[in-house]
Amino acid sequence: MSALGASPRIAFFGLLGSGNLGNHGSFDAMLAYVRSRHPEAGISCICAGPEEIERQYGIPSVAITWFQEHGPGRSRIETVIRKTFGKVADLGRMPRLVRKYDIIIVPGMGVLETTMEVRPWGWPYALFLMVLCARLAGVRTALVNVGANAARERSLRLLYTWTARLASYRSYRDEYSRDAMRAMGLDTSRDPRQDKVYPDLAFALPKPPVPEADESAPRTVRTVGLGVMAYRGTNADRDRSEDIYATYTAKIVEFARWLVDEGYRIRLVTGDPSDQTVVDAVYDDLRKSRPDLVDERFFNEPAETLGGLLEQLAGVDLVVASRYHNVVSALMLSKPTISISYGTKSDSLMEDMRLAEFRQPIQGLDVDRLIDQFRALESRAASVVPAMRARNAEYVAALEAQYDVLSAALFGAGQAPRVASTERGE
Structure with missing residues (x-):
């Protein structure tokens, strides 16, 4: 049983339900971890597409922002007004939302990246606001095996570094991501339990069986x-x-x-x-x-x-x-x-x-x-x-070792990493 009580309340937070398969793969891996290691936990989702998450997974879900929840206006001007109002409304909405949970997990994904077009007051602001409100409410947060790169814009650098500082636990999916956070000013040397590098969460997903050969296709066709x-x-x-x-x-x-x-x-x-x-x-x-x-x-x-x-x-x-x-x-x-x-x-x-x-x-x-x-x-x-194949086996072992660390950090479970040497980037 965890230190949080008989039924800890967990929310997954991310750009889920929007159709991005990579995001969903990371979510699937972390969902399997929680259900396997902590079956007593109550699970919810704070995401971009709550209706889709509820349809696919049957998990109670809510929108990340007020604007997502209420939708755009009938004209461009009305949409801008609703977006602006939503930023103010989220200052009151997010604290009420996060207080419903004991733990909030951001499962993998490139949540601290700028490899695609990203606006500071979109996802980066929403992520920062969630972690800040959770910290003030005493809710544990985890950025698990996330991706990052050194942002050029000062606003993004501030949002990303403060998001990482305020998180209860953080790990990265490659050394480049950890180095990027260091370059933006994050001290990654204080807590020996976190700021580790582990493989992408998707490597923990079960592999499908190899399909039988198509007898109608010529053997020479690849x-x-x-x-x-x-x-x-x-x-x-x-x-x-x-x-x-x-x-x-x-x-x-x-x-x-x-x-x-x-x-x-x-x-x-x-x-x-x-x-x-x-x-x-x-x-x-x-x-x-x-x-x-x-x-x-x-x-x-x-x-x-x-x-x-x-x-x-x-x-x-x-x-x-x-x-x-x-x-x-x-x-x-x-x-x-x-x-x-x-x-x-x-x-x-x-x-x-x-x-x-x-x-x-x-x-x-x-x-x-x-x-x-x-x-x-x-x-x-x-x-x-x-x-x-050999490298894949190492990745799976590393992820299993991290699950022990994560359980200890978030749930207070008395578990030590089984194979410390499987951590990467050490």
Whole structure:
């Protein structure tokens, strides 16, 4: 039994319910941890899409902000007014909300990142306000295996560092994230129990069984998992975001056409509803340029969960992906993988998997080089897979060790880490 009583009240806090599969994968892993280690706990969710979380998981859920709860106005001016009013209303709403819980967990995700466009008074402010109100109310908060990078904007740096300072527990999914928080002024050396580096939470998810071979398909046909995203750059790229998107999409279309011409089947995968525009661009091009091949070489069934995405990737031979959690999913299945990286987090993961040579920056994507990397990886697939499987086993052991630390920090459970040496970055 925990020190919090017979039935501690836990809330998961994050951009959940919005369709992002990576966020949901981290949530699934932490939800499984709580239900397994602390089945007595009452579970709720404070999230971006409460109706969707209640539909998928049956968990009582509420919106993060007043504006999310009440929705936009009928006109742009009315929407701006409602957003502004919502920021003021949240100053009273958030304290009342967090006092309902004993523990609030932020499960993984890139919650302290600026690798995509982010406004200071959106998610960063909401996260800071939650942690501040929880601290004042005596509610324990945990940032578990989160991603971070050094923000350029002073407002974001302040919000992120104070969020981390006020949290009861924090850990990171890679050394780069911890170093980024240090660079922004966070002291990560005071408490030996936290500021550790552990693998991404998704590596704790159960792996799906390998599907049986499709007897109708020729034995020589190989399937490539092609992960795409509607990438428009970071805060620094707002003036040219549409050009960035158009350039990236055109190169993905070109590579997909090459795969079809070389005899491969394409399993197109995504990670967010916004990615559908890139899927449509690939399909439209193949339908026009390769009408006789598109139906037998192109497959796309959007997954609703990261578990569903894992099931899709279990049936492919190689993966080329852009979204971070598409890359994570492929690597945890020990699939030979090429990363089209939009952030250091993907590069760090590929390096840790000893696949550093099979990556490219998304804004400098070179299709000819990608084809060369693809051919090289395919020829070496048999040799890289065993090393990937060994690394995956280490990741799972590290996450299990962290669960002991987390239980002690949040629930007061008298548990010590079983394998301290599995912590990373030490």
